[in-house]
Amino acid sequence: MTALKTLIIIALVGYVYGLDKACPFKPADIIFVLDGSGSEGAQNFKRQLHFVSNFTQQFEIGPNNTRVGLVTFGTGVHNEFFLNQYNDNSSVLNHIDNANYPDGETNTHLALNFVRQQTLSSAHGGDRDASKIVIVLTDGESLSPNLTVAAAAALKSDPKVTVISVGIGSKVNPDELLAIASDRNHTFRVSDFDALSTIEADLTTETCNVCNDQSDICFVLDSSGSEGASNFHHQLEFVNMVANEFSYEGNTHTQVCVVTFSTSSHTDIPLARYHTLDALTENVLKVPYRDGETRTDLGIVSAFNQLQQRHHGHFPAARDFANKVMIVLTDGRSTEPDLTKSQAHRAQSKGIDMFAIGIGSNVDPRELDTIASDHDHVFRVTNFKQLDSIHQSVVSAICAKSLKATTTTTTTTTTTTTTLPPTTTKAACGLKPADIVFVLDSSDSEGAENFRTEVEFVRNFAAQFHIGPGNVQFSVVTYSTDVRNEFFFNQYHNRNGVLHAIDNIQYMGLGTNTSGALNFARTESLLPANGARANSTKYVIVITDGRSDDPDATKQEAQLLHTKAEVISIGIGPRVDKTELANIASNHRVVTVDSFTLLKTIKNQLTDLACQSDEPLVF
Incomplete structure (x- = not known):
């Protein structure tokens, strides 16, 4: 099997099991402001909610991660929920799906003022030290353009706030979109409501990179x-x-x-x-x-x-x-x-x-x-x-x-697409649970510096996922002559805890007891008592740079492990035994890289494949 196919196998973990592509290291406060005026109609308003729901699914919601607020407007303003109201994805998505269509005039200025005065107030969680991204969607010109310009200017006077405006259809006023947005680079245009899905990737990039320029x-x-x-x-x-x-x-x-x-x-x-x-x-x-x-x-x-x-x-x-x-x-x-x-x-x-x-x-x-x-x-x-x-x-x-x-001179982004049915928006990495065990070679053939690179790869891989009892869980085992459990699935229940634990993994530096590590993964890591879930798919990812001390025992332990989990083996450098890598892996799910520094190329391809693939992956 080729290395690319093995990478696709690894990518499947991300595609099906909750890869959080969006802003894995940087939490943000995102406030959606949705036009619910009479020009839209209830069905188009639902399409906006569908877009917001798909967009939100990319983020891990929580008090220490990304938070979301939702405001709708027509003649008046309706707060659906504040930033500090929900601390998990399912609650946020459920409320988005059930938001009410307000109908009426297009009083955009009232919504912008509400965000500044209420949503971003300390009473409603707006004083957290994080970037604030306000995303305004509208299909027409506001009822009071001068008041809208003034309200947008007041909102943007807070240096932590970035406003992104999205114009839908042919009746929007480009000048007003620009007045609402922080700058030209934060304005988007789509041809109709069905085309909102086409800007999801670009909008995600802008949301994650609001402060990256200059x-x-x-x-x-x-x-x-x-x-x-x-x-x-x-x-x-x-x-x-x-x-x-x-x-x-x-x-x-x-x-x-x-x-x-x-x-x-x-x-x-x-x-x-x-x-x-x-x-x-x-x-x-x-x-x-x-x-x-x-x-x-x-x-x-x-x-x-x-x-x-x-x-x-x-x-x-x-x-x-x-x-x-x-x-x-x-x-x-x-x-x-x-x-x-x-x-x-x-x-x-x-x-x-x-x-x-x-x-x-x-x-x-x-x-x-x-x-x-x-x-x-x-x-x-x-x-x-x-x-x-x-x-x-x-x-x-x-x-x-x-x-x-910062000021920019970038021109407004305009997107023209073939109309798609509202239900065909690509799902951005679902939330089906998976239990993933990393088994890391910490033998003396690696050396402390290479082992640190190996650990950094694991950290970056884990950082992309929704981590928690209802999503993806991680466990790490390290081995040299002895086998050491770093943490079980049920030890940490959020991404910050897992990443901190990975950062503290220490190098061992003796023999290569691969068989013992595989045995531990099967008999300890994958036990329900240690957090393994009956409804999850189990993955064991073994990373090694050499040959085990007892190849026969390693092969035997791998065969037993295959009955409990899908096993992927990653070999690094010229000294790996490719036959042993094949024995370790389930169905020859093997990938090799030439050096430790190239481990990151697996992660990069994994990330791209996981969130860009539209077709089912076939092996």
């Missing part, structure tokens, strides 16, 4: 002696978590640089060096720890130079139109506090948005306030492992500044 971000990392190499690595992981939230396509998108400081400073990644997320994150993890004193001032100087320069060698660097951001991380007091203060003030005076992140108890709170643009740009964590807990807040603060400063 930022130059420079990370300044403490590499002094008080940190140590392990803690320094946690800073690098934090850089990648933040970087993962942004888009890197085109010249108007995000650029990132990384500077480290100890006794001296080093520009390890210049601002314009990498233009894809994969290239950036791979090289961030290669930035070395250097040890030494805490010359924070020198790190700020190097980052300042990156954010001010116009060229770096043959490549353009800082951009005049871009939002300039400097994020300084430190675990102690600087060696030269006066110089740190003066360099921070110089950067602030040039319009650079300065963030200060203090780690541990040895930081000077007054120095953090000096470095940061204001107190809201100061963050504190008690240790390096807690950096992941603040990454979303940092991203939201960057987005707020970027949205306020």
Whole structure:
């Protein structure tokens, strides 16, 4: 069987079992504002609800994930539900399906004012630190255009709010659509209500990338002696978590640089060096720890130079139109506090948005306030492992500044399509339950760095799914000479818990007891007592870079496991035993990659196949 067919087999897991393609790392608050005026009629209003339902299914709904609100309008405004009313997908989707058609005039301004004054109020959950996306659908011109323009301007004055306008049919006013939206890039046109499904993918992209444009971000990392190499690595992981939230396509998108400081400073990644997320994150993890004193001032100087320069060698660097951001991380007091203060003030005076992140108890709170643009740009964590807990807040603060400063000149998107029946909209990855066990080789042939790449692959794969008792569940087993259960299905009930547990998986580094790991997956991981569900499909995904210590026992255990679950084997590098990979897998569901760094290519293809395939997958 070819590698592509095996990738399709893996993709089937995502297609049928709840892949959450939309914004896996970045929760958002999404408010739909639906025109329910008399020009639509009840049937077309239902088509809007059908579109909203399909769109919402892509997201994981919850208090710490994406939240959704729904407002409808005609002559008056009707709130269907606020952002904090529902904490799960089924409740949200059920209410959307049963929303009432309001009928009447087209008082768009009343709906926009309601969103600003009520939906986004703290009383109704609107004060959460997350991007706010208001999606307005209408099929005609508002009854009071001047009031609509004024209401839209007031709503957009909040820097965390992005407004997307969708015009349906030929009677909409393009100028009014533009006045409602945050900018031209956030306006959409479709020919009729049946064609709404054709903009779903583009609208999802805009929703997930509302703050991704036009930022130059420079990370300044403490590499002094008080940190140590392990803690320094946690800073690098934090850089990648933040970087993962942004888009890197085109010249108007995000650029990132990384500077480290100890006794001296080093520009390890210049601002314009990498233009894809994969290239950036791979090289961030290669930035070395250097040890030494805490010359924070020198790190700020190097980052300042990156954010001010116009060229770096043959490549353009800082951009005049871009939002300039400097994020300084430190675990102690600087060696030269006066110089740190003066360099921070110089950067602030040039319009650079300065963030200060203090780690541990040895930081000077007054120095953090000096470095940061204001107190809201100061963050504190008690240790390096807690950096992941603040990454979303940092991203939201960057987005707020970027949205306020950004203007675009992109033309309005117009979509003309063949009319489709309203029931043929492609389902965006359903919610059928699956139980997925990862079995990870942690033997000495891998080495700690390759094992970390393996774990990162598992994390990115899991991050795409709706995770919970009613959707997809994950369990992880690692093995070398011994077998170690990392967590069972019923240990974590949401995506954040699973991802945090995966992040804490440690390398073992001895033999290759593959048979023992397969036995554990069958006799422990897949037990109902440990969370395996009778109504779910069971998958075991085995990742290894070599040959097991006892191939005969591995083959025997694999055959027993096949009676309990579908088994997929992934072999990495030149030392894998392809015969053994075939023995491990169910029906030769085997894929091989040449190196650990290529694991991510499986995830990328998996994501694309899972949410873009319209036809049933046949093997």
